[in-house]
Amino acid sequence: MKKLAIFCLGILFLTSACSDDFLEVVPSNNNTSDEVFRDITRAQRFLNPAYGGVRSQPWISLDTYTDNAVSYDGAKRAAVSGATAESSAVAGEWTRAIQRILHINEFFDKGFNVVYDAFDEDLAIALKQRIRGEAFGLRAYYKWILLKNFAGPSAQDPNIMLGIPVIDRLLTIEDANRVGRSNYLDSYNNILKDLDSAETYINTLRYAGDGDVDGAQFTSRVSGEMIWALRARMALFAASPAYVQITMDQAAQAIYEAINAIDGASIVPLQSFGDFNDVSNPDHLWRKGYSETNNLEVAHFPPSLFGRGECNPSQNLVDAFPDIYGFPIANPLSQYDPNNPYENRDLRFDRFVFHNGSDDFNNTTIETFVGGKDAHGGIRKQASRSGYYMKKFLSSKINLDTEATSGNRDFKMYPIFTREGLYLDFAEAAVEAYGVAGQGPGMAFSARDALQVIRDRAGIVQDDYMDIAVTNIDTYRELIRNERRIEYAFEGERYYDVRRWQLSSTELEQPIMGVKVLKNSDDSFDYSYWEIESRNFEQYMYYNPIPRTEVLKSQAIVQNFGWE
Template identity: 25%
Template structure:
């Protein structure tokens, strides 16, 4: 144990209680010497470093899905992410605690393992130099990403640049929270070092999920866009927020240069991805799917950009993150099939249904031809609507004349659902979501509380049958190309204002969605036709485009925070239809499900009181 003691991390003991530091050594090897004795054991330790990666597709531990206002759970759900959305975060036993690891992966332990790897990988005798360099670069990326994950939640954090020796002084052990700008610079420094070495491509059969250069460059862009955003860039709410050394933890002045860094990093990532053949995904019909309508092709392009494994758009697909599709799926499409193979319990909210554009590619409250005032009235679907709404079915006017991303993303009462074992456009499945309907409320722990379903997250190749549900798993797309395009458009507009570069990348995303370009759509259909010509107006358009294109993918939660819009958006009532009613007139009455409140303090998560007691140099986040 002598060697292990040399590397004992006192910091981990201070920050994380109740865990045995030996538990993370792979294969029960009790010494670092043995862990790096040969290539095989060193590779297992590399996988240990990967094992701390957050599960991006987890409904319970990734707050992006259920921690905000995008999807709402049945009342019986006790998930921590759901409790977070209900305003139950606290400093005594904080929810989804990635700092201490009590309800999330212990990021500081992950950083400890990354440092051990970086300190020892050069000692592996049978590992060629080139592979040492690549593994080292992978772990530098992981180290940077774990710092970033913590920063998005907690803001200023300690920087874990290296592990502390056993003879560390009390001052060394009692670490401080560092200024946000210093944290970002360190993350980017690690990313740059990794980018220089990482391969441009990896073998998807043998190394699926391993970090490559496009992933690192895209995440670097994400880090810099986050750092340039209002929450972290000159936020006046945190003037006077200092660490125990008296250092300001936030820069009080907005720095336009941060948007320049973000713009450049985004464009560099786009250029690399383009050179390697990444492109916005387009659906190619399979055998027996001939003569599909343009609308169905567009909708399948949107759905499969998420659910088709390793498609042309996915930059970073986390092969260890698999979303719980049965928990998101309506119980059945067919009243004759009464089974328990699926138990959907999480529903997009009414505000998300209203967020999508009209068929003219502008917000429904801006479309001068859309009957916005009467959107909650009911209407019978005609033959012209049959590809999106069951012909002859009575549903809300809100569901008519919407863009294809609305129909690709949401399931709703009367809405057509292409796929799931039925690829016949002339006889599509459809949702019956009113009380007594096949997908309506049957059991209190598995139904849609709002009347909507997250269709976008369900693989169209899944097959629902009388007594079974066969699902095709897919690797969760942590970052896809459309996300990167929209990051670049946002950074460009923030740095330079409206320009052709912005419109080009916005319009690439919109064209795939079957929409005309921003300038043409707003000029022809908006009651604010010049909106795109100002930086502020174009900012609103870009934000709206991100929220639509990346809807239900766990992005909205983080975007609303970095834009400092969460205190407005998440202080509105969570609403849906009256799912306890059977008639259209009763069902289509707007119902308040929960009065959500977001306080200023909620932008940064609290540190546990126990953590503060163990380390007197740590300071609590404002408001807690």
């Protein structure tokens, strides 16, 4: 008898949330399949494993495969010498996404063929409708994960841009392995179809209040905001140079519609970064559940703050932060001083990066100068390789040098989609579609308007540079891309952005730089810069390989060009 791929998947998924909202329930000896799906609460919990693949922490390590950062424990092979079809930075995303799509398909196959107990008939109907919408939304999300990571030109015909295997029904393992990859545009449209279905069943734009169907306790579940944000991100990728499946005008329109649906065609100010612990941040359009932890601090605080300092920002990234007036530091009008390189900088720099002299966490001054507490040979022999430590996402309220509960934990939540992400998506698409004006017919705002609120939050004064940038399309494009690099630092998005933009191999092979800080007798510092890691990039690496094991065991999966 053929064994369904789905029944063995339940034990693979563990989820976390701020409550028991994501507890898993599966059929067992005591609960038959019909009994599980007849109970609305059990049916909802059966879907929960599908949320297990939604990222609950930023993908920090993926930035170490770019020019944004290096890892404290050495170079990543795939970044330095090149990925292989057996081992790439994103290889695990294939299996994780496929498994959850199959789990969702089982839910569709069984979860709506019974009548839920009518303990409250109206409530049962409303919950059933929302849960069905969630299933469509989650399936769209995992299809997007596959498309984002593995779309590429066919090894059999490089002129064909392949997408994903579209699996929309319950299949045996054997049958699933017979499903080939659709082309990119068909895959894209299939995901949009799932999102349209999700929107049909989910009537809630944002969960709030204490309702039994649309209350704030369901914030981590698929909502209208998530659906719109995913449509927008997909459109930007589909229009990008690496894919060119739709026009930038179509992408800009799709993103504008998303902003219109969420914010009524207006650009609104953004919340401050703070300690990244605001559980009700209105700029979070979709996130997984939160908890009180210190995991990120333990992993990424510098040694003098009793952390491991795992992610080391590069000098390349540090140089991307403009001065306080928004000018790139290489611009002649910039207030950047190479003798005091950390002064008069965009406020995001101090919030995202620990550097020599940082002193705003736990009354500790970070010392990355030679012989300092946070340099090699200081508190720990293994310290930052670049002279910097990641600070973004870390809480100033956490003190690891204490046994007390208070001060050792803080709320942590990582948004998958954000309002600033929507604005960045729109700015990029609008400039490409409409030029430096960045505003299409009938639109209530421009690319500049969207970019301005992001720079306002960064504390940029006057922003005279924006007036200069908008006069030249190349300068403006670079400004938008740089803003995206800064805003998404340590989240992994740059890994995808540089590929979909198809930056030249010359740019992508720039060495990763670090800083060497020497302390003088008068307590001043001298700074010099050195190469930490080289980078290797071939043209076919714009597109990731399908894991070779998946190609070998499949009877239909075609590899991406260059990875055969």
